[in-house]
Amino acid sequence: MRFWTGVGLIVLFIFLALNQGAALENQVKVAVTMPVLEAIVEDIGGEHVQVVSLLPPNVDPHSYEPSVEKVLESISKASLIVMSGPSHLPLEEKIRKLSEEGVIKTPILDYRDYENMGLLLLSVPGTGSINPHGYFFSFSGQRAIAKACAAKLSRIDPDHAEYYERRLGRYLQRLSALEERIKAMGISGMKVIIGGPDLQYLAEDLDLEIVSMIVKAHGIEPSTQEISKIIDLIKSGDADVVVVSDIEVSENSALLGALKENKIPYIIVPISELVDEPELIPLVTASLLKSSLERQVVGAEATGGFLDMVAVPSLAANLVLFTLTVLLLIKVRRYAG
Template identity: 30%
Template sequence: MKYIIIALMLINLLPYTSYRKILVAVTLEPLAPIVYEIGGQCVEIEVLLPEGVEPHTFQLTKDVVEKASRADLIVHTGHMEWEKKLISILNKSSVGLEDYIRFGLNLTNIPGTDSVDLHGYWLDPINAIAIAKAIVEKLIEIDPMNSEIYNLSLKRFVDKMYMLMDSLTTLSKSYNLYGKKVLLTFPSEVYLIRPLGLKPIACIVRGPQILISGSELVKVREMLTKKEISFIVVSSVARRMKAVEYAEQLARETDTRIIYLRTFSLPNLYDYSSLIMYNVGLIIGSGKSLECDMQDLSEIYVSLIFILLIISIIELLYIYRLRKYV
């Protein structure tokens, strides 16, 4: 009996992560892949925003508060009011906008305004790095015994992101996209196109209940008619809004292409690069579709597959190194 008691006491002294994963609650689904890239098998992820709900109009519910209360760490954008309310209600370890800024978050203004664009900043790989660094800092505070795993995962993720950004720049220049002018529908689309070096001329939605001015709309229409703007971007968030009707009307009247991009990855597909490459494929493919043959399209997909292959090799090398810590 004495030895059983001693054994139980020793078990209680074992590291926190030795018998259960760290539960991380993310307010938005796009944050989940970044958490998974860092935490891997050391974390369990819970997405708080119900599927299909518009995050900007969501009202905090008891169910969401209850889910978040069970988490060891809450990862949020610091942008939505319901997130701020959630953090204020719960006395939980959390990581958000201020933390990301400390680690080099690169924000820009909403096109045509002096307002800082906080919509979708996590969609740009350079900002994903800042978010990942802040997450690592918090995970090490909660779970110091696995600090080597988290730091090695961070290095892997940073290497992947820089390789991805270099590849996107090369692709954009190869297909004559770099520097092309684009009309956006919603502010988060800035961070979708920035890695390709595309230039946002204007944005139809400027803020809550705020649309582009009439005089600027006339100017944009003229640029579209003269083909000075290459295409119009509509994200999955924008498709839920009235603004998509304005974008589609402008496209019809000026014979301009619309490219529909995703801002949310596929459920439970926790790979950050996949969403980026999916959107890049849509942009490059759409840009070439009116003027290229099947051989050109094949070259596009071969390029994208090659980039994903190199990223996968980097992933495998780091996974091999991680095995000695698990």
């Protein structure tokens, strides 16, 4: 009896393994160039999509330049490539050139497609150049990317088009619910100085007044004169708070030191901690701004992680606990099918 029971379990295990293998084989393979894009594609594609990141872990996307052979190997089984822009990153520029040369025939999505879905590309203040950075941290950017992905996946995999559209609908509802929460915080119209182009779309989404942008391009350190300017803007009352990302701070510790030394109010948006849950970036930013507005405390930062923020008394703790609750709800809903 035990023998046949063991045989039955083995047969069942083999059956389940074969079924799982067949399901994986039937999934649409999607290659993405940034972790934030991976999260959005997974939200829309669900169980019918297998997402592969072309970016190795812990690598700066602005400096990663793989060989042509590595790129072709990475996308060899992909039915779709999702990028932030046609030439925003070195990796994306290489893919674009290979596509134009006819070497890559896989369909590609980038911000030109997202524009067709409602994305409005902004110009960097004082330069007039298009800003390809950070739109995916905003609700407007996430909404446009999700719509473009759903439309393309429906064409590639028409048998599951209704499934993709249903998940898109739920995703858009989540974004709308988060937007309503943010509106109730009362941060609209706050006068902010942002660290760089990465935060421009986020600030616009939150209806903040951008008084100044410290640096106009990625990877540039602010000069002494630029730091002095933001200190003067805060002390004169022309701006309420400085908003920088944890990525910007990691690349320029001198800026944070100057803000602390001169007792300039600032918040640090924990983008690197939330890259797998990009829809929470506007919510956490709004929570930190609300905390700064209510408590008037210098340096309401989140770089130490959410658990460190819970130790902050009063409103800050409540805001962070609320954010954690929303995060858990989003995770449950995302993987509910």
